[in-house]
Amino acid sequence: MWFFTIFFVFWRFCQIITLIPVVGMLAWFVRGYVESNALTPDYILVLFIVSVLALAWALFTLFSYHRSSTNATWVAIVDLLFVGALIGSVYALREIRNVDCNNVVGDADWRRHFAAMAVVTTGAWDWLSGRPCSMLKACWAFAIMNVVMFFFTSFLAWFSGDGLRRDTGYDDSYRDGARSSSHHRRRHSGSSRHSRSYESRPSSHSRRVYV
Numbered sequence: 001m002w003f004f005t006i007f008f009v010f011w012r013f014c015q016i017i018t019l020i021p022v023v024g025m026l027a028w029f030v031r032g033y034v035e036s037n038a039l040t041p042d043y044i045l046v047l048f049i050v051s052v053l054a055l056a057w058a059l060f061t062l063f064s065y066h067r068s069s070t071n072a073t074w075v076a077i078v079d080l081l082f083v084g085a086l087i088g089s090v091y092a093l094r095e096i097r098n099v100d101c102n103n104v105v106g107d108a109d110w111r112r113h114f115a116a117m118a119v120v121t122t123g124a125w126d127w128l129s130g131r132p133c134s135m136l137k138a139c140w141a142f143a144i145m146n147v148v149m150f151f152f153t154s155f156l157a158w159f160s161g162d163g164l165r166r167d168t169g170y171d172d173s174y175r176d177g178a179r180s181s182s183h184h185r186r187r188h189s190g191s192s193r194h195s196r197s198y199e200s201r202p203s204s205h206s207r208r209v210y211v
Contacts, residue, residue, distance in 0.1 A: 004160040011153045012062045018142045018149075019055040025135045026051065032120025041116050043096075044136075047089040047143060054082050054146065072160050079154035086147045093140045101133035 026048040
């Protein structure tokens with residue numbers, strides 16, 4: 001079990017390290033849209049929400065997933081759900097893959113799909129400087145990395161939970177406890193029925209005969 005635990009913790013740290021910059025960069029874009037009273041594009045908003053939730057989940061489960069085998073199985077299921085959510089986020093931002101961030105001035109894909117960047121980059125950073133493009137492409141790459149890493153941690157948590165159940169004898173102790181409880185209830189029920197039948201039986205010594 002320790003083998004799976006060590007690798008789980010390692011990949012959790014990798015997830016946290018890669019999700020923190022994603023959340024920070026996308027928060028900058030979201031803030032720009034909010035201050036401009038403009039709607040945040042779906043390809044930014046979806047990845048931002050998923051990244052925030054994934055980061056919070058990674059931090060929480062890094063310290064609590066191993067408390068019981070049931071938690072480990074639950075962690076595996078939720079991690080698998082994050083795999084699907086991250087895949088959807090990557091798909092929403094898929095257009096950034098073909099953009100040349102070194103030459104966004106003449107890149108038709110950048111102008112066609114990401115013209116809304118001009119709303120939030122009219123200050124210190126011009127949307128044609130290439131820096132906003134690089135930020136989005138970095139977020140997209142980190143999201144792909146986390147798809148793979150969350151799949152790994154889901155796999156590791158699942159088998160870690162199985163190993164914990166085998167090592168601690170959780171299933172056997174549960175079955176033994178259930179059998180013991182059932183046996184105790186049967187004994188208690190039998191003694192109660194015997195007591196009631198004994199009490200309801202009329203006593204010959206207590207009868208009075210009147211002549």
